Amino acid sequence: MAMNHLCFADDLLMFCRGDLNSVKLMLEGFKVFSEATGLQVNPTKSSIYCCGMSSSIQTSIQQCSGFKLDFLPFRYLGVPISSKKLKASDCDLLVEKMVAKIKVWSSRHISFAGRMQLVNSVLMSICVYWGQIFLLPKRITQKITAICRSFLWFGTYDESRPGSVGWDQLCNHKDQGGLGFRNISLWNQAAVGKLAWAISENSITEALASTQWLTDPKYSIKNIYGGLCTQQPKVHWHRFVWNRFSVPKHRFTLWLALLDRLKTRVRLFKIGVGDDPSCAICGSVVETCSHLFFECTFSTDCLQLVLNWLGYTVTKTNLTQVFMWVRRYCKKEFRRKVIFTALAGLVYQIWKARNDVVWNHNVPTKQFILKTIQFDTRHRIQNLLGKTVRL
């Protein structure tokens, strides 16, 4: 009789055919093991689970083994074991775990960049374990996505208002304009595919042999997931935004600015919020992203101050053009990264100044903005490199 088992720490699962003879043979086999090792089974902590068997056979197996009869699903290593497809209610624990984490974080003030990190590293990893074992029900993958989305944009777990950028776009790779989040549903398919691949390695049938990914000598979840995702055109500014030297919260604002998703007065006006679409700082032109970065006289002056500090004079007044200019004319990588760091800081400070005007009616001075950018840039780079950098 072929006998299969799973063993982890002091838990042991044994599987056999659902008839009395098979159970007897299995128990005899286990008795030999017990005599050889001295390890005894504890009947009070052991159970029998039966599927598709008549109650008379179940009773005789129970009497023969002395173990109590129990019912599926049960939990093994934290996940429910069942002979049927997983139901959404079986995965409630997964959702509860994510919500519990967010409830702890919600009491603290966390920036968008911090929340982005927490979604990617903590919330996503909670469902990775289950996602590699089961095909998660659609309702659960939707719920997980909704929780992550709500936390990223609003810092809570149950907000249904839309965020500034759609979830599908957030799941694009960073060089395609996204944040590199996982599309849970597609990643789950790729991860569970590895189990199918492992089974097919042992027993490949003719029908399966024609399926190329099942017959590949190596299975990579990452590659299969990449194949399942729809590839988007690359954006030319991703190195500018995701520059390692830049302060994370500056990167996030710069990313939103380049996607034109900052909640400028024009955008708010279009959806019926506010009655004045003009620039909060200068008040003379409508407030769009391209006006703020850097057509507005206030921001043009700040840009000149920052570039003069770095030893450049540029007359560009468009964020993308400034970035292209730096990429073309600044060949030294370190220097280029420093300029990108200062520019990301500038975009953040101008957006902050704009918000200051809207909420506190206070316009910071250009010199104050320059000094803040100088301080942030120096300290960030010195912290990262662990040495004094002259800027």
Ligand SMILES: [Zn+2]
């Ligand atoms: Zn303006």
